[in-house]
Amino acid sequence: MQSENVVKLFTSQNPSALVDRAELTECVTLLAKLCSGKQPFPILNHIRISSEPGGMALTATNNDIQAETSIVADVDARFTTALPAAALLKLMKKGTPSSTAILELLPEEDPDADRTIASKCAIQLASTRFVLDAMPTDDFPEPIRHVAGKFHKFSIASAILWNAIDGTIDAVSTDETRYYLNGVLIHSHNGHLRFVTTDGHRLYIQDTNVKTGKFEVNAILPTEGARFVASLLDGHAGADPVKVEISASVAVFVFRDIAVSLKLLDGTYPDYQRVIPAEPDKVATVAGGTLSAAAASLVECTGASTVHLKFAAGELILRADGTTGRGTTGLDCDYQGDELEIAFDARYLRSAIDAASPDGRNMKIRMADAISPAIVTGSIGGWTGILMPSRA
Incomplete structure (x- = not known):
């Protein structure tokens, strides 16, 4: 039968x-x-x-x-x-x-x-x-689930979540000895959700308008997991909400009829705010697309790993000394402050430029001197980059 x-x-x-x-x-x-x-x-x-x-x-x-x-x-x-x-x-x-x-x-x-x-x-x-x-x-492995205990629930627009991951993930550390830096920190800051990454050379922050209320969110998303979530959002990010659940060991993201569960990194994220300088007194405003292209051209032609930026009234001079020669170029720049020359790792500089102003529009670089961290902001609202200068 x-x-x-x-x-x-x-x-x-x-x-x-x-x-x-x-x-x-x-x-x-x-x-x-x-x-x-x-x-x-x-x-x-x-x-x-x-x-x-x-x-x-x-x-x-x-x-x-x-x-x-x-x-x-x-x-x-x-x-x-x-x-x-x-x-x-x-x-x-x-x-x-x-x-x-x-x-x-x-x-x-x-x-x-x-x-x-x-x-x-x-x-x-x-x-x-x-x-x-x-x-x-x-x-098949046992499913990833919240263990007993509290977990926080909130919603975030898919475009905001994608932008926050995409705008910070490049600064994640790959140093396995400091495994707690091998991910994206999401935590409550002034009552709102903030995303943070750092590799010791740069620090990327994306503030959002997502309120966390009375709950203190604090979790480190593993790099691979954050990239996976971003890959599913890419091309589909908009106003549609992503439902999020975060407990002590697991984060769950629900969107596009998919539930993605991540095992969180165990450990305590360092107090990154200590490296954020007080408001520097020297401010440069320059087109991000122009600066990125100029730096890329110098590095490509000289084989340099470091780019020197010399700021003066109305002008920015870029210089690169590499294995195949030296190159210089000048750009229009709105600069306020005493003349200053500062050097940055070429890869980190371009990464910060692209994250701050992916559309190539104006960005700001705030500096105190040649050896202190610079603050980079651009056309992406809520995004801030802290870039350590190079000693080379």
Whole structure:
């Protein structure tokens, strides 16, 4: 007698699912970003697909980052498997054109246990049938969840979240001895949410208008996890809210019908505000696009790693001395203060310029002297960069 749990749409008695192909392709495209194919355990290169009321739940993880979503489907309640992400993605994108996909688990006897397992999954696209190797979901890691205790909930516009991560992530440290700097600090500052990164050479801050209320948010998002969230937001950022939950060990972001859970970095972020100088007395206003292009040209032509900036009334002179020669160029600059020459690492300088004014518009550089940190601001509201000068 046929089980009542088996969808009547299918002639096979095997666990099966009928799903809209475009929706499945979109979900697999997003989740496959976590499955690089180079994970230490084979199961981490797979997407878990399981039945749930009204559809299928899909999950991918690398043990530190987890992404979950679901889609509407006609599915057998017994359906559960883990399919290789790369192969499934290629099949969904390049397989025979069709509007739907039928997935059917092909069971076989487990020689080492008294049970039947699904080691293959057949995928029907129009008249073409493909078969992928599958893994049992028993091998899938435990889900990333909040542990017992309080967690804070708030919402942030997707554009604000993307901008905050994108505008600060470049200054994240890669020094493993100070692992707590290998991420993005999000915390309450003056009642609002602030994002901070530093590698000791530069400090990037993005203030937002998101109120944290009476709750003190304080968490360090791991670099890879922050980049993953930003990659899913890229091209989709706008006014739509991202729902956020933060506990002592986990952060969860819900948007685009996806829940992304991150294991937070353990440790205490240093008091970064100590390196922010008091308002310097020398202020230069210059077009960010022009300054970035000039610095890039000098570095490219001279092989220099350091760029010297000499500020005087109405003028900025850039100089670079490198392995293949010396170069100088002049730019228009609105400068207020005594004449000053200061040097910056070329890569850090261009990074700060691009973060402050990605549109190339005017930016400000505030300086006290040649050896103190400079404050950089631009056309991105709420963004501040602290740039350490070079001694070279």
